[in-house]
Amino acid sequence: MTRVFEPVDSTWCPGCGDFAVLSSLRKAMAELEIKTENLVMVTGIGCSGGIQNFMLNYGYHALHGRLLSTATGIKLANPKLTVIAAGGDGDAYAIGMGHFMHTLRRNVGIVYIVMNNETYGLTKGQPSPTSKSGFEGNIEEPFDATLAALAVRATTFIARGFSGKPDQLTNLLKQAIQHAQQGKGLAFLEVLSPCITFNDTYKLWRQITHDVTEEQDYNPNNRTRMISITLKVLESGRIPIGLIYRSDGVSYEKKVLPNLENTPVNTDIDIKKNLSAYKEILTLFK
Numbered sequence: 214m215t216r217v218f219e220p221v222d223s224t225w226c227p228g229c230g231d232f233a234v235l236s237s238l239r240k241a242m243a244e245l246e247i248k249t250e251n252l253v254m255v256t257g258i259g260c261s262g263g264i265q266n267f268m269l270n271y272g273y274h275a276l277h278g279r280l281l282s283t284a285t286g287i288k289l290a291n292p293k294l295t296v297i298a299a300g301g302d303g304d305a306y307a308i309g310m311g312h313f314m315h316t317l318r319r320n321v322g323i324v325y326i327v328m329n330n331e332t333y334g335l336t337k338g339q340p341s342p343t344s345k346s347g348f349e350g351n352i353e354e355p356f357d358a359t360l361a362a363l364a365v366r367a368t369t370f371i372a373r374g375f376s377g378k379p380d381q382l383t384n385l386l387k388q389a390i391q392h393a394q395q396g397k398g399l400a401f402l403e404v405l406s407p408c409i410t411f412n413d414t415y416k417l418w419r420q421i422t423h424d425v426t427e428e429q430d431y432n433p434n435n436r437t438r439m440i441s442i443t444l445k446v447l448e449s450g451r452i453p454i455g456l457i458y459r460s461d462g463v464s465y466e467k468k469v470l471p472n473l474e475n476t477p478v479n480t481d482i483d484i485k486k487n488l489s490a491y492k493e494i495l496t497l498f499k
């Protein structure tokens with residue numbers, strides 16, 4: 214018998230930061246009253262990619278670094294769905310880096326959660342693009358995704374949460390989901406989510422995270438000011454968290470499909486009615 218909407222038990226290590234993302238996401242979904250049948254999660258390869266198996270909604274585990282293409286396709290096929298893409302820092306900023314930058318640029322109306330633990334946890338702790346210099350022999354400097362996202366002028370929502378601050382995380386998740394649902398575009402939310410087994414950063418991140426909303430000249434609608442604040446915080450050795458940038462854009466799907474009744478999901482694909490069209494398509498492959 215086929216079982217649907219049946220979440221499986223988590224396989225994460227006890228104490229993994231991804232548990233906080235899961236519980237905040239469930240809470241945000243409940244508080245926003247999003248029905249499970251209207252939510253699709255597309256996840257990447259890595260420990261964090263398992264999150265869609267532990268939720269009570271539709272999900273798809275995509276190819277490594279290619280979850281954003283799949284999520285974009287789903288959103289364009291049915292813009293009324295809430296589409297959440299979720300993966301790790303390796304999937305996003307190494308294997309999927311090109312897709313990450315171009316999806317930011319397109320401003321597709323999806324939520325993208327990147328669970329950043331500064332390592333490849335699933336393959337036992339190798340350095341990732343966000344690892345500090347010195348971690349496991351790493352000699353490279355870390356990549357900061359919020360600063361990179363600020364540099365893409367089409368971005369409309371940039372935030373960073375921390376698994377150690379679940380209330381702030383739930384709040385950011387709710388704002389991100391609402392941003393995407395309102396057709397303003399892509400909501401990018403990075404979550405500092407420690408890998409307790411191979412890179413336990415809980416204590417360090419409690420000390421060095423800095424909420425940007427505490428800055429005197431904080432203004433999340435002003436890109437120039439937020440680039441300056443983000444850079445200043447990073448250069449002082451801290452990590453900026455909180456809502457970093459938000460503006461009222463127009464999402465990619467709204468530009469491509471201005472008439473929501475005329476979307477692929479509403480297309481009549483009845484075989485009998487469309488037989489001649491199907492035959493015509495088949496001739497193209499002969």
Ligand code: SF4
Nearest residue numbers: 226229260334408409
């Ligand atoms: Fe989490 Fe690390 Fe365990 Fe993976 S290996 S489940 S990232 S604690």
